[in-house]
Amino acid sequence: MDKYVLLEKINTPNDLKKLSADQLCKLAEEIREEIINVVSANGGHLASSLGVVELSIALHYVFDTPVDRVIWDVGHQSYAHKLLTGRRDIFSTLRQFGGMSGFPKISESEYDCYNVGHSSTSLSLAAGEICARDLKGENYAVVPVIGDGSMTSGMAFEALNHIGHIKRDVIIVLNDNEHSISPNVGALSEYFTDIITGKFYNRTRRQIYRFFRSIPLIGRAVERLAQTTKKFIKDIITPGKLFEDLGIRYFGPVDGHNLTHLIEIFNRVKQINNGPKIIHVRTIKGKGFCPAENCPEKYHGIAPFDKDTGKPLKLKTKSLSEVAGNKLCELAGKDDSIVAITAAMTSGTGLDEFSKKYPRRFFDVGIAEQHAVTFATAMAKNGLKPFFAVYSTFLQRSYDQLVHDAALMHLPVCLLVDRAGIVGDDGETHHGLFDVGFMRGIPGLRIFTPADETQLEKLIEYVVVNPDGPSAIRYPRGASDNYPAMVTDSFDPFGVDIDSSGDDILIITAGFKRKYALEVSNILTKKNIGCTVLNLHAIAPIATGIISQNISRCRNYCVLEDHYITGGLSEAVTAILEPELRVKLLMNFGYPAEFICHGTSDTIENKYGLLPSQIAESIYQGFNGKNR
Numbered sequence: 069m070d071k072y073v074l075l076e077k078i079n080t081p082n083d084l085k086k087l088s089a090d091q092l093c094k095l096a097e098e099i100r101e102e103i104i105n106v107v108s109a110n111g112g113h114l115a116s117s118l119g120v121v122e123l124s125i126a127l128h129y130v131f132d133t134p135v136d137r138v139i140w141d142v143g144h145q146s147y148a149h150k151l152l153t154g155r156r157d158i159f160s161t162l163r164q165f166g167g168m169s170g171f172p173k174i175s176e177s178e179y180d181c182y183n184v185g186h187s188s189t190s191l192s193l194a195a196g197e198i199c200a201r202d203l204k205g206e207n208y209a210v211v212p213v214i215g216d217g218s219m220t221s222g223m224a225f226e227a228l229n230h231i232g233h234i235k236r237d238v239i240i241v242l243n244d245n246e247h248s249i250s251p252n253v254g255a256l257s258e259y260f261t262d263i264i265t266g267k268f269y270n271r272t273r274r275q276i277y278r279f280f281r282s283i284p285l286i287g288r289a290v291e292r293l294a295q296t297t298k299k300f301i302k303d304i305i306t307p308g309k310l311f312e313d314l315g316i317r318y319f320g321p322v323d324g325h326n327l328t329h330l331i332e333i334f335n336r337v338k339q340i341n342n343g344p345k346i347i348h349v350r351t352i353k354g355k356g357f358c359p360a361e362n363c364p365e366k367y368h369g370i371a372p373f374d375k376d377t378g379k380p381l382k383l384k385t386k387s388l389s390e391v392a393g394n395k396l397c398e399l400a401g402k403d404d405s406i407v408a409i410t411a412a413m414t415s416g417t418g419l420d421e422f423s424k425k426y427p428r429r430f431f432d433v434g435i436a437e438q439h440a441v442t443f444a445t446a447m448a449k450n451g452l453k454p455f456f457a458v459y460s461t462f463l464q465r466s467y468d469q470l471v472h473d474a475a476l477m478h479l480p481v482c483l484l485v486d487r488a489g490i491v492g493d494d495g496e497t498h499h500g501l502f503d504v505g506f507m508r509g510i511p512g513l514r515i516f517t518p519a520d521e522t523q524l525e526k527l528i529e530y531v532v533v534n535p536d537g538p539s540a541i542r543y544p545r546g547a548s549d550n551y552p553a554m555v556t557d558s559f560d561p562f563g564v565d566i567d568s569s570g571d572d573i574l575i576i577t578a579g580f581k582r583k584y585a586l587e588v589s590n591i592l593t594k595k596n597i598g599c600t601v602l603n604l605h606a607i608a609p610i611a612t613g614i615i616s617q618n619i620s621r622c623r624n625y626c627v628l629e630d631h632y633i634t635g636g637l638s639e640a641v642t643a644i645l646e647p648e649l650r651v652k653l654l655m656n657f658g659y660p661a662e663f664i665c666h667g668t669s670d671t672i673e674n675k676y677g678l679l680p681s682q683i684a685e686s687i688y689q690g691f692n693g694k695n696r
């Protein structure tokens with residue numbers, strides 16, 4: 069840290085105000101260097117954070133944080149903000165168990181206004197902030213910072229609609245780098261590009277001249293007059309007309325890497341107290357680190373890498389997302405009713421190949437999970453077989469659409485529920501621990517739980533051939549070779565796998581935790597406790613008869629799952645059992661009802677006693693205590 073002459077003097081944003089313009093630019097360089105150092109070691113959201121270094125400095129320089137509220141959308145880009153707000157000394161613990169979170173967190177700093185992680189909440193939070201501020205009769209600035217990707221979400225539009233209506237002071241910063249994770253998509257994104265490239269101005273100017281010319285008799289004269297007074301035309305063509313029409317004053321576009329300009333415009337806009345304003349800031353994702361500038365998508369969220377070459381430290385192996393995406397691609401070659409949908413997560417959900425091979429049947433809807441589900445239901449109604457690949461945590465956004473649009477009409481929409489269970493370093497906003505709980509109660513929704521790569525493929529095949537109402541296939545983050553295939557020839561999508569070394573303990577599990585259950589069984593068998601591992605291929609409908617039979621046969625049972633116990637498999641099993649069978653429950657192994665921190669999956673499982681050795685020990689103790 070000694071090498072950071074300026075950064076080491078910044079303990080609070082007030083210290084920024086002592087620096088000259090040149091020093092602020094030098095500080096930006098130091099911040100970039102520190103971000104690259106730490107992210108190359110720990111992994112993290114590199115490209116987005118590098119893109120907003122000057123923006124973060126300018127915001128903290130001009131606004132009086134934390135009294136003024138800077139609200140980061142998603143929060144994955146907040147590393148520079150963290151370095152400027154008293155977290156320099158813990159920055160090296162970024163995303164590590166017990167260390168600094170990769171997202172803003174109110175428990176971490178008073179400069180973090182909200183816990184965030186899911187996109188497009190900043191404008192709603194800002195709307196709430198300004199109404200609360202005005203009701204309390206207080207006076208401070210509220211400054212949400214939202215990316216062009218996050219602006220594509222319905223939630224952002226809902227908030228803009230409201231902000232334009234209430235007409236209170238707020239300064240929205242639109243951080244436009246033309247990227248979501250991949251290049252941004254949609255009409256709004258094209259609109260921003262038009263503004264930046266001047267196309268909007270030129271096209272509208274042409275339309276106006278054409279209109280003048282069409283006026284009988286005096287048209288040509290009016291056109292000539294307008295051309296001589298170019299300012300007249302400029303004044304009637306506002307680049308941010310969309311926002312202006314919503315009642316939000318537009319400023320920009322501004323170069324987001326020119327600190328002097330940024331500071332000047334923030335200072336200027338801060339003085340204007342007449343309602344909502346938006347400053348359109350143009351930034352370069354990955355700025356200052358060539359590999360990230362050249363391929364921002366790859367460096368959006370990145371595992372540890374060599375900072376000299378940008379190459380990952382560990383060789384990437386095939387992920388379960390890729391297994392699912394490739395299978396879908398293969399099936400789409402034989403069945404042209406298959407379509408794939410993503411909500412701005414093409415590569416994350418393994419749909420890269422599909423998007424290239426079948427561009428007409430591939431739909432990136434932007435960060436719009438709610439829309440994605442309802443969109444899929446209409447395609448299903450028209451005879452197509454839509455697969456929406458989505459992370460478990462982001463599917464939370466689509467609950468009503470699943471109930472109201474997919475399930476109620478029994479439409480064959482298939483959800484590929486990726487990143488189910490613990491996801492690791494991204495932490496509490498990203499774990500997929502709610503999905504079984506909110507999907508299990510939806511009538512007619514089939515929830516499949518493959519235990520390995522082959523089962524995952526077989527279930528996708530099954531859904532394609534049997535499009536009987538909505539379904540979800542749930543699988544975790546990670547490399548497929550972590551889960552060697554153990555499938556037998558015949559595979560029943562609603563059946564079970566049974567591995568038995570005895571009847572002392574029945575371990576019930578569903579899906580990828582089968583691997584742990586088998587390890588537990590091995591440990592206990594060596595201690596003379598015979599186990600049967602019962603792995604369910606589906607949680608809904610659940611194999612009631614098989615579960616009851618096996619519980620009757622065994623002395624005790626336990627449930628092992630990668631989910632909250634509340635709402636999860638543990639509760640699903642209890643709910644179907646006769647009272648006398650319920651007393652055989654030894655223990656449930658899953659997560660307690662609290663938000664689960666960040667860290668590697670191993671450290672988190674260790675904390676909750678969910679590593680195979682710990683589970684085996686708990687069962688051993690419990691079994692001996694109960695059956696002494």
Ligand SMILES: Cc1ncc(C[n+]2csc(CCOP(=O)(O)OP(=O)(O)O)c2C)c(N)n1
Nearest residue numbers: 116185186187215216217218247248249412
């Ligand atoms: C509801 C939701 N869906 C998906 C994501 C995953 N995600 C994280 S950042 C991101 C792209 C955000 O793009 P933008 O707002 O332009 O920020 P940038 O990274 O380009 O700075 C996405 C899709 C999320 N965080 N929340």
